[in-house]
Amino acid sequence: MENMLELWLVRHGETDWNRRGLIQGDSDIPLNGLGIRQAQALEKRIGDEVFDAVYASDLLRAQKTAQITFPEADIIFDARLREINLGDFEGRVWADIPEGERSQIAVWLMGPYDQKVPGGESSDDLQVRVSSWLKSLPEKGRVIAFAHGGTIAAILQVFTGRPQPRGWDEPGGWGFRLKNTSISKLHMSETFTSLEVVNDAVHLEMIED
Amino acid sequence: MDTLELWLIRHGETTHNFENRIQGQFDSELTDLGVAQAKKLAPRLKRQSFDAVYSSDLKRAHNTAKLALPGATIMLDKRLREISFGVLENKTQAELNEAEKVTYEHVKADRFNRAPPEGESWFDHVKRTESWLAELPKRGRIAAFAHGGCVRALVLSILEHHPQNYEWNIQAQNTSINKFVFKSKTKLILSLNDAAHLEEGATWRA
Numbered sequence: 001m002e003n004m005l006e007l008w009l010v011r012h013g014e015t016d017w018n019r020r021g022l023i024q025g026d027s028d029i030p031l032n033g034l035g036i037r038q039a040q041a042l043e044k045r046i047g048d049e050v051f052d053a054v055y056a057s058d059l060l061r062a063q064k065t066a067q068i069t070f071p072e073a074d075i076i077f078d079a080r081l082r083e084i085n086l087g088d089f090e091g092r093v094w095a096d097i098p099e100g101e102r103s104q105i106a107v108w109l110m111g112p113y114d115q116k117v118p119g120g121e122s123s124d125d126l127q128v129r130v131s132s133w134l135k136s137l138p139e140k141g142r143v144i145a146f147a148h149g150g151t152i153a154a155i156l157q158v159f160t161g162r163p164q165p166r167g168w169d170e171p172g173g174w175g176f177r178l179k180n181t182s183i184s185k186l187h188m189s190e191t192f193t194s195l196e197v198v199n200d201a202v203h204l205e206m207i208e209d
Numbered sequence: 210m211d212t213l214e215l216w217l218i219r220h221g222e223t224t225h226n227f228e229n230r231i232q233g234q235f236d237s238e239l240t241d242l243g244v245a246q247a248k249k250l251a252p253r254l255k256r257q258s259f260d261a262v263y264s265s266d267l268k269r270a271h272n273t274a275k276l277a278l279p280g281a282t283i284m285l286d287k288r289l290r291e292i293s294f295g296v297l298e299n300k301t302q303a304e305l306n307e308a309e310k311v312t313y314e315h316v317k318a319d320r321f322n323r324a325p326p327e328g329e330s331w332f333d334h335v336k337r338t339e340s341w342l343a344e345l346p347k348r349g350r351i352a353a354f355a356h357g358g359c360v361r362a363l364v365l366s367i368l369e370h371h372p373q374n375y376e377w378n379i380q381a382q383n384t385s386i387n388k389f390v391f392k393s394k395t396k397l398i399l400s401l402n403d404a405a406h407l408e409e410g411a412t413w414r415a
Contacts, residue, residue: 159377160368174367174396182400193377198401 002189005137008051008144009152009184010069012061013038018180021093025086025120030060034207038181039068041203046183052141057081057148065181066146075146080133083148087120103169110173111165123162126154134158139190149178156184159193179204211347213391214399216259217363218277218354220269221246222383230301233294233328236268243269246384247276249406253386254278260349263341265289265356273384274354283354288341291356295328331365338362347393357381360401363389367396382407 013035017024031039047069056066058077066075089097089105097105107115113123121129130151137143147155153176163173178184182201187194221243225232239247254277264274266285274283297309305313316323316330324330329337338359345351353359360381367389380402381387388399 164369171394172369173394174369174398177390177397177399191376195377195379195401197380197403199399200403200405201400202403202405
């Protein structure tokens with residue numbers, strides 16, 4: 001039997017910037033009250049699961065989500081799990097960005113993927129970063145990582161590929177959407193990867209908003 | 210803006226799933242476990258409202274739909290059937306004769322393009338799924354009860370037929386919910402293989 005690694009990927013709980021629709025990127029914004037309750041619901045659901053290692057992005061929102069879920073664990077913080085750096089766009093409301101600038105950020109969103117957001121990273125940069133982290137994982141066992149929507153989507157796209165680059169305002173393209181504290185699971189061997197679960201956040205149904 | 214949300218749901222366990230028998234479009238029955246799985250799905254779907262409910266006309270999907278959404282009007286559509294494995298259907302690996310084993314290996318080596326006699330390639334299945342999808346309304350929320358192959362075919366379609374190699378795959382458990390959003394310009398994979406209703410001792414659930 002070939003070695004198999006079971007990898008769970010969890011997005012952090014809500015922050016005030018998520019709530020207000022601000023572009024967050026790698027700005028270090030902590031969980032808000034709802035984000036803490038989401039992490040507590042996650043703890044109720046998966047707190048008894050046993051993992052060989054617990055990883056987290058070193059940004060506060062991912063750290064805290066991990067600590068609430070696994071208070072006893074020795075969490076390995078890794079900057080390679082940080083959200084993509086969206087440079088000059090961070091802290092701004094998407095809807096308020098003027099059309100001209102929007103087409104600029106769309107170049108990054110829709111490819112070519114080596115284009116960096118001004119002051120930030122490219123999609124390719126993020127792929128390189130998450131691929132490097134994946135390669136550092138053990139070959140077998142069961143591990144969990146607390147990270148970010150963009151980072152988890154980038155990890156999934158290591159396997160599925162990314163949408164074909166297209167022009168601004170052209171139809172086409174696809175993406176993943178990951179809810180706060182959602183769980184995604186991969187089974188990885190050297191030659192084959194199975195996307196077992198993507199974006200399961202049923203535990204949020206028990207929370208009052 | 211037009212937004213269509215699709216909940217694509219796999220059928221419950223069947224005798225063929227249980228016996229590890231090549232199923233395809235063979236019209237197998239739900240097992241007792243399959244019936245129980247479909248009933249566990251019901252409370253999750255009850256909290257949603259669907260503008261339309263579709264199902265594959267194969268019994269395992271249709272019966273899952275009736276158990277999970279009692280009372281709903283269900284539109285049956287052959288295009289939601291599982292991929293056809295043609296002459297290989299209704300056999301276990303051990304039951305394949307020499308010629309069938311050769312066929313099986315030949316198809317397996319290029320599943321996207323090769324079909325067994327009287328069966329379909331994955332590309333055929335993707336095209337069939339896309340034909341169904343193209344006729345759906347452009348907005349609202351729809352539930353469709355179908356098969357594991359349909360979930361894969363839809364994902365392959367969304368991914369622009371890109372992953373023709375099989376170095377990765379997606380899992381779709383019995384009665385799992387798979388959610389997609391189709392907007393005028395883009396498509397979203399919301400969730401894959403959510404089968405949280407089957408978890409043991411799910412005390413976190415409302």
